Amino acid sequence: MAKISPHLYGILITAAGVLILSPDGLLVRLIETDSATLLFWRGLLFSLGIFGFYFLRHGFGIRDTVRAMGRRGLLAAVLFCLSTIFFVLAVTHTSVANALVIISTAPLFAALFSWLILKESILPSTWIAIAICTGGISLIFMGSIGGGSRYGDLSAIVCAFMIAGQITTVRHARSIDMVPSLGFAGLLTAILALPFASPLAVTSSDVTYLVLLGLVVLPLAFGLITVGPRYISAPEVSLLMLLESIFGSFWVWLVLDEMPRPETLGGGAVVITTLIIHTGIAYRRRQRGVAAS
Template sequence: MKDSARGLLLVTSGILVLSFDGLLVRLAQTDGWSIVFWRGLLMFLALGVFSLSAKSRASVRAHPLLSASSALLLALISIFFVLAIIHTQVANVVIILCTAPLFAALFTRFFLGEHVALHTWLAIGVAALGIMVVFAGAFSASDLTGNGYALLSSAAVGANLTLLRRHPDLQRMPLIALGGLMAALIAWPNAQPFGLGSSSYWVLALMGLIQMPLATLLINNATRYLPSAEVALFYLLESVLGTLWVWYFLEETPTHAALYGGALVIATLVAHAGLTLRLRPAVPA
């Protein structure tokens, strides 16, 4: 399989798994800090054992500052996203997260000096237009705190994808495990982890042991094969899918604008993926 195709498969699969995140945060039915604590700790437990391999330990020892930076960015992504969902509507959060490709493209261009293809810029613009159409009929004044958290989460996504793109030799699994531990430690003073209902623990277990580790691992590994701006572009797809899951499971009916805008986003991503496969030559193994 060509590198571009492998990267597209990884990021598409990862975003599909990640798209349930907003729904699961809502279903947990508890405060944001407790959610951050448990899902971070469970991610650490789920991946920590695999991170004890000699290769993983060597990677962290060889790049301690880079490893700590990526882990901290992953922790901040989780914290800001959960707090954003708690403070404002899911629709507000996912539309703001659409700025992740812009952050990634800017970081890639100005910090790495890596060329960002014209068709990627065009895809970002068209897909962003689709997102505006999605929420045209429902996007209203939202809480400034929640919007601020969502913007910070988006910036952290772009920064982490760019860092991983610059250093493809970094082992992803220990970074995700350390990021989960950092998030749990940061959240601990404000969390109430042992006062939740049984249903909350089931949702948090699903989120922390399966959904978030799997999604993060897939997306972070995609940066080995694709530029960070292209990986971040797929967060636009998450905004559509995340809205659809909330509609289906929580009966928040999307507007016609959401359906039309979602179709535009998906069509844009398909066209961009096709151009990527055609224009980028395979990198020899």
């Protein structure tokens, strides 16, 4: 049996992680409890999943990994916690398609933050992509006028900004294993949600969905997605992450019959096409740089 290349391995595990993550929006919609209770259990179970995996792998050596993250680990945890809160608010107050398309722009915002904070230069193609995606998001917002979902769309934008901030923080500490910060993010989410939650007021079906989401989908998906960049480039990871927008919307349409608005389809087509082209340009530029060196 032929051995697969490291590059193909990276593509396969990253794609698997994204596909496993894609029912996230659907599961949030299927859970009938209030948002605070959902956030409490989602955060707590996600934290248990992350720390449980690290404890099985490293034992009490996880303490050294946690200490190595320092303040940047705490900042990454806070930003991921906020992205989780606003993701749930987005998915419960607007269509899943709207939320996922808007959130898919996070890599572009991360480039903007890297320019502002890390003083990394932004190529003209990235500025153009940011401008075009802003237009696509505006089209999605136009479809929400009068429909009562602008709050959800705004939450999706805040979520994208928080994810971008978390990505920038992790990039700043690229030599450090920052995955345990996800566990702290889950724990912080649970703590913030607890005063407003009713942890015992969940149905048996809610328990099933929460366990599936918190202990299986999220830890496994983010675990695989975190391993991917060791084998493939950041542009390739960003391109594969777009699968969540497509498949996440598909699962909701298939199960809940939630059809995206025409404005969402048009704006989403603009955003996703722009991100695909931008990612392709970035990948080709990187390959030329590797060949030249």
